[in-house]
Amino acid sequence: MTANYLSVTLLTGYIARKFNADPYLKKVYVQGELSNFKRQASGHLYFTLKDDKSQIRTVMFAKAAQTIGFQPEDGMKVLISGRIDVYERGGNYQFYAQEMQPDGVGALFVRFEQLKKMLTDQGVFSEAHKQPLPAYPQRVGVITSPTGAAVRDIMTTLKRRSPQTDIILFPAAVQGDQAIVEVARQIKRADQFEPPLDVLIVGRGGGSIEDLWAFNEEQVVRAIYEAKVPIISAVGHETDTTLSDYVADYRAATPTAAAEIAVKQTVELLTTIQHQQQRLTDSLKNVLADKKQRLAHYQERLARQQPQRLIEQQYQQLDNYQQRLIAALKARVTAQRFSFERLSWQLQQTNPQARIQRGQEQLEQQTLNLVKAYRAQLEHKRLTLSHKINQIESLSPLQVMQRGFSLVETKTGTVLNKVTDVALNEAVRIRMRDGVLTATVTKKEMSAHGSSKNSKL
The missing domain is CATH 1.20.5 (Single alpha-helices involved in coiled-coils or other helix-helix interfaces)
Structure with a gap:
């Protein structure tokens, strides 16, 4: 009965041969999104290539990976060419990538440069149009997504540096086609807000050129240019530059930096107030110190009269120390356990067996x-x-001789093809299909298209 059953190895090998025999799988061009991207120390790349409905495991060995001119990241859309094959040891098929390039970045870059040139020629980015920032803003507007790190960074920084400043949030999508309309509309709304804003921050966190593209659209750039309120652009990070950064009155490297710029003058005012407050606090401390000294004197006299209370306080303090010690020991044990688990995981990851298998x-x-x-x-x-x-x-002339023709040569082996090449009485050899004849020229006759003269011996 078992003779009809294949082993896993034989079945996997059969499937692998089917893949190798298919010419359409030897050179495949695929468009997709990167996921679970990992770069090994050996230089090999392992990731999943996916779209909305499917995904395929992909490997790109170090030699091919060295030809990539960009840094792949999760979520990046790419164009990849390579072959489909079976990894027999794992029993699964996967894509072996040979070439990879970003998908769509080139077209967006051309569009970016063309729009930038047009707006520059129109004077939209002129320094003369930019407005100075107010020294002590009372109301700061913020246009960004109501969720995410950017709004938290801006709000936290503004409240920390200038707690007396009013913050008005104008929520808007900051990615995709919807963001273009919402950001432009909120800029116009903030510009007409009552009471008027002193400064407006427009921004979001970092991202790819596709993620930031809404801030490169002409509709958003025009809205910033036409606004009367001073605007700080905080789109992306230091290395990300959009057309909104060029047109804004001030450009911040990050959302946090934008908040610091918006209220940077307020810090100096608060510092002066803090110095005055410190002087007042010191005076009060001196008064309180004198009062505390007198109170301590009275407490000491009272303690001498009631030693039991002093003992009870010591017991309570001892209990507090004991609880703190137990909590510290538990925290130390937890930290050591976490460190041990992390080291164990690292040891497993550096197991040489996996590298040997890949080799x-x-x-x-x-x-x-x-x-x-x-x-x-x-x-x-x-x-x-x-x-x-x-x-x-x-x-070969032998093939010609098979059809009844012969070859005439001189004694030295030179082939004769004209009557004028041989003299009378000269010995010649006639090579035929089955042998050679030796003859002497006794007469020469020219053909009709040659000389009409005959020579005879």
């Missing part, structure tokens, strides 16, 4: 490719040789 896989694949290339080259040489032999045989 064997690569060696097996390279061996297979070499055998295929050798066989293909040998077959090509065989066909070339056969073709050359046929050409030589078709040009």
Whole structure:
């Protein structure tokens, strides 16, 4: 009964051969999104290529990865070419990438540069149009997504540096086609807000060029240009620059930096107030210190009269120390356990067996490719040789002799093809299909298109 059953190895090998035999899987071009991207110390890249409905495991070995001119990241859309094959040890098929490039970045960059040139020529980015920021803003507007790190960073920084400043949030989408309309509309709304704003922050966190593209649209850039309120652009991070950054009155590297710029003068005012407050506090401390000293004197006298209360306080303090010690020990044990688990995980990740398996896989694949290339080259040489032999045989004079023709040569072996090439009484050899005749020229006759003169001996 078991003779009809295949082993897992045989079944997987059969499937692998099917993949290798399919010519359409040897060079495949795929468009998708990167996910679970990992770069190993060996330089190999492992990731998942996916779209809305499917995904495929992908590997790109170090040699091919060295040709990439950008840094792949999760969520990045790419164009990849390579082959589909079976990883027999794991029993799954995967995509072996040979080339990879970003999808769509080139077109967006061209669009960015063209719009930038047009707006520059129109004077939209002129420094003369920019407004100074107020020294002590009372109301600061913020246009960003109501969720995410950007709004938290801006709000936290503004409240910390200038707690007396009113903050008005104008929520808007900051990514996608919807963001273009919402951001432009909120800028116009904030510009007409009552009571008027002193400064307006427009921003979001970092991202790819696609994520930030709403802030490169002409509709948003025009809204910033036409606004009367001073605007600080805080789109992306230091390395991300959008057209909104160029047109704004001030550009901040990050959302946090925008909040610091908006209320930077307030800090100096608060510092002066804090100095005055410190002087008042010091005076009060001196008064309180005198009062505390007198109170301590009275407490000491009272303690002498009631020692039991002093003992009870010591008991309570001892209990507090004991609870703090237990909590510290528990925290230390938890930290040591976490450190141990982390080291164990790192040890597992550096297991050399996995690297050996990858090396064997690569060696097996390279061996297979070499055998295929050798066989293909040998077959090509065989066909070339056969073709050359046929050409030589078709040009051989022996083939002509088989049809009844003969070859006339001089004694030295020179082939004669004209009557004028031989003299009277000269010995010649006539090579025929089955042998050679020796003869002497006794008469020469020219053909009609040659000389009409005959020579006879």
